[in-house]
Amino acid sequence: MISSKANVLCVLKILEEYSDENHVISVNEIIQKMDTLYEHKVDRRTVYGAIETLIEFGYDILTYSDTREGYCLAENVFTPAEIRLLIDAIFNCEYISAKQTGDLLAKLRSFISVYERSDYNYSKVVKTEKKTPNPQIFYNIAALDQAITEKRKIAFTYCDYDYDKKLKPRRDEKDVGNPYVMTCDSGHYYVAAITQRHPQVTYYRVDMMKDIEVLHESADVSRKEAGLDTDKKIVYAFAGNPVAIQLHCRKQALRYVIERFGNDVMIQENPDGSFDAHFSAAPGGVKLWALQNIESAEVVSPKSLRKEIADIIKGSAYMKDGE
Numbered sequence: 217m218i219s220s221k222a223n224v225l226c227v228l229k230i231l232e233e234y235s236d237e238n239h240v241i242s243v244n245e246i247i248q249k250m251d252t253l254y255e256h257k258v259d260r261r262t263v264y265g266a267i268e269t270l271i272e273f274g275y276d277i278l279t280y281s282d283t284r285e286g287y288c289l290a291e292n293v294f295t296p297a298e299i300r301l302l303i304d305a306i307f308n309c310e311y312i313s314a315k316q317t318g319d320l321l322a323k324l325r326s327f328i329s330v331y332e333r334s335d336y337n338y339s340k341v342v343k344t345e346k347k348t349p350n351p352q353i354f355y356n357i358a359a360l361d362q363a364i365t366e367k368r369k370i371a372f373t374y375c376d377y378d379y380d381k382k383l384k385p386r387r388d389e390k391d392v393g394n395p396y397v398m399t400c401d402s403g404h405y406y407v408a409a410i411t412q413r414h415p416q417v418t419y420y421r422v423d424m425m426k427d428i429e430v431l432h433e434s435a436d437v438s439r440k441e442a443g444l445d446t447d448k449k450i451v452y453a454f455a456g457n458p459v460a461i462q463l464h465c466r467k468q469a470l471r472y473v474i475e476r477f478g479n480d481v482m483i484q485e486n487p488d489g490s491f492d493a494h495f496s497a498a499p500g501g502v503k504l505w506a507l508q509n510i511e512s513a514e515v516v517s518p519k520s521l522r523k524e525i526a527d528i529i530k531g532s533a534y535m536k537d538g539e
Contacts, residue, residue, distance in 0.1 A: 218256050226254050227266040231277065235288035236329040240278070242286040294327045311405045311423035314347040316354065348423040350375075350383055353405075359428040360407050363395050369431040370395055370409075375424050383424070390427070394435035396444050398422065408444060410437050417442050458496040462516040466490055469512040476505055492516070503528075 218226065230249050235241045243263050250256050250263075267287060271277050276291040294302070306312060306320050325333050363370045371390040375383040393411030399419075400406070406419040443457070465473060466489075473481060473493050482494040499521045506515050506525055515522045529535065 218254050223258060223262055224266045224269050226250055227263060228270055231289040232292060233330055236332060237288060237290055239331050240283045240286035240288040292327055296328060296332050299324055299328055310346050310403055311348050312353055313351050350423050352426055353423050356422050356425050356428055359430050360395050360398055363430045367435045369433045369435055371429040371431060373426045375426055394437050396439050396442055410442055459499055459518055461495055461497055461502055463493040463513050464516050465493060465513040469509060472509060
């Protein structure tokens with residue numbers, strides 16, 4: 217049983233749940249739902265007063281003069297298109313566990329009316345085969361955010377999959393280091409950090425981290441000293457100083473070059489329909505990208521990176537099969 221002080225909030229909740237631009241609700245229906253949902257009996261004047269208060273407070277509510285039928289909340293916190301975008305994004309985030317994905321989707325669906333929720337029933341079934349088994353992801357994000365904001369060190373256990381498909385610590389002792397920034401790349405969430413084990417900036421998968429401790433010790437290497445004071449092109453979360461890259465590509469690779477390396481890539485069209493791309497990035501990520509797109513792109517420079525890729529190809533099992 218609730219008190220009359222909550223009338224406005226109850227009416228708002230009913231409008232959020234049971235109305236939208238395609239579904240209006242009458243005063244009598246609001247009165248009935250106040251009784252069934254909240255065991256609270258109100259009269260018509262109470263409902264009118266609550267709606268007037270909500271309109272004065274800035275809620276976009278259509279009234280009888282607009283609909284000729286009843287009331288509806290014309291604009292919710294999120295539009296259905298925004299909800300669909302967010303649901304699809306979370307549904308496909310591999311670094312969020314299946315249970316946490318389901319919980320988040322349920323929260324998002326609460327922002328639209330019960331009539332619109334039926335369009336998102338597919339989201340109730342969360343496939344687990346590509347979801348992380350690590351339930352600490354949100355704690356990790358909160359702890360890392362605290363450490364980055366307060367410029368403090370962290371200690372953490374870094375894990376990887378074993379043959380039983382479960383996450384196991386890579387080593388017995390924890391890694392200790394300075395976290396600087398979190399970023400999402402290629403469908404995974406990373407934190408850039410310098411640790412005692414890796415004195416250069418390294419990107420760690422947040423969903424592979426467990427038991428993070430925010431230490432009282434202040435970070436001993438600043439963001440500027442770590443070389444993270446300016447934006448850098450991150451490719452598959454590979455760290456390293458950026459170098460000048462030149463790619464020679466077929467036309468069909470243009471979309472993938474722009475999507476991976478950004479709109480600031482300089483594109484030079486060639487007479488034969490191919491193109492050369494010029495940009496700066498850490499070579500490790502470019503190497504992985506070039507190997508994945510070997511049929512349509514090749515690294516021209518730096519020569520050292522081109523040789524690395526050539527050596528990988530020559531030493532691969534496919535080349536050995538052809539010997």
